[in-house]
Amino acid sequence: MHVVVNAAMSADGKLASRRREQLAISGREDFDRVDQLRADSDAVMVGVGTVLADDPSLTVKDADRHSARLDRREPKNPARVVADSRIRTPPDATVLDDDAETYLLTSEAAPTDFIEQMEEAGAYVLAAGEDRVDLTTALAKLEGEGIERLMVEGGGELIFSLFEAGLVDELRVYIGAKVLGGRDAPTLADGDGFVESFPELALESVEQVDDGVLLTWTVEESDS
Numbered sequence: 001m002h003v004v005v006n007a008a009m010s011a012d013g014k015l016a017s018r019r020r021e022q023l024a025i026s027g028r029e030d031f032d033r034v035d036q037l038r039a040d041s042d043a044v045m046v047g048v049g050t051v052l053a054d055d056p057s058l059t060v061k062d063a064d065r066h067s068a069r070l071d072r073r074e075p076k077n078p079a080r081v082v083a084d085s086r087i088r089t090p091p092d093a094t095v096l097d098d099d100a101e102t103y104l105l106t107s108e109a110a111p112t113d114f115i116e117q118m119e120e121a122g123a124y125v126l127a128a129g130e131d132r133v134d135l136t137t138a139l140a141k142l143e144g145e146g147i148e149r150l151m152v153e154g155g156g157e158l159i160f161s162l163f164e165a166g167l168v169d170e171l172r173v174y175i176g177a178k179v180l181g182g183r184d185a186p187t188l189a190d191g192d193g194f195v196e197s198f199p200e201l202a203l204e205s206v207e208q209v210d211d212g213v214l215l216t217w218t219v220e221e222s223d224s
């Protein structure tokens with residue numbers, strides 16, 4: 001599986017303000033690029049923190065253009081994937097609508113009645129890990145479902161865990177022309193933070209997009 005993390009951050013490294021509300025950091029051209037990346041992916045993944053904060057749809061917005069470009073007869077949305085250890089996704093969340101398939105990655109700690117509720121809403125529930133989603137096992141299960149190209153849209157907790165597990169192949173960061181501040185505002189990689197060995201990146205490209213910059217990095221193999 002090829003895993004691309006894509007996120008937009010402010011000039012001071014924040015994914016959102018301290019209120020954790022949906023906030024456009026990207027401009028139009030960058031949102032178009034994200035739409036294309038979604039269209040080119042088999043699935044788009046977020047953590048449940050992003051579902052609770054933004055209620056995203058994670059669908060392709062300009063489906064006609066991308067299906068023509070990809071020579072598809074019918075427009076097709078990528079699957080949606082939510083990392084949600086104990087199932088906090090609300091039953092009326094937009095990611096559970098009929099516009100795309102949705103996989104909910106949970107742990108053994110997820111209550112059975114919540115699992116049933118999600119399945120009734122049409123989601124495929126995959127359990128991996130005891131208290132928290134074991135991302136290595138969960139992504140292997142997704143690969144078994146035919147997902148080869150996975151795009152991760154955040155947030156910072158999920159992105160940190162994916163780096164920690166050594167699962168990220170590529171990082172695309174759009175840096176927008178805003179300063180958000182806030183010591184508790186989410187950043188690109190939150191979690192507990194690394195202290196001894198740090199994921200190393202190789203810069204592939206630097207590009208001006210809108211009034212910001214798009215950085216594309218590949219992730220170096222770790223020695224450990």
Ligand SMILES: NC(=O)c1ccc[n+]([C@@H]2O[C@H](COP(=O)([O-])OP(=O)(O)OC[C@H]3O[C@@H](n4cnc5c(N)ncnc54)[C@H](O)[C@@H]3O)[C@@H](O)[C@H]2O)c1
Nearest residue numbers: 007008016020047048049050053133154155156157158161
């Ligand atoms: N600017 C951007 O590109 C962008 C993208 C996505 C989200 N955001 C913002 O980020 C914020 C949400 O980010 P967040 O960090 O709070 O939440 P998140 O989306 O990273 O979700 C974290 C949650 O996922 C669940 N989870 C399950 N297994 C996990 C694992 N192994 N590791 C980590 N988490 C696991 C946990 O319940 C955890 O609390 C919102 O403010 C949203 O607007 C911004």
Ligand SMILES: Nc1nc(=O)c(N)c(NC[C@H](O)[C@H](O)[C@H](O)COP(=O)(O)O)[nH]1
Nearest residue numbers: 008023024025026054056057058059153
């Ligand atoms: N690329 C990007 N630029 C931004 O400025 C921004 N705020 C996000 N945020 C990502 C987050 O995951 C959002 O929740 C989804 O981008 C919403 O997706 P929908 O439009 O509902 O499909 N992403």
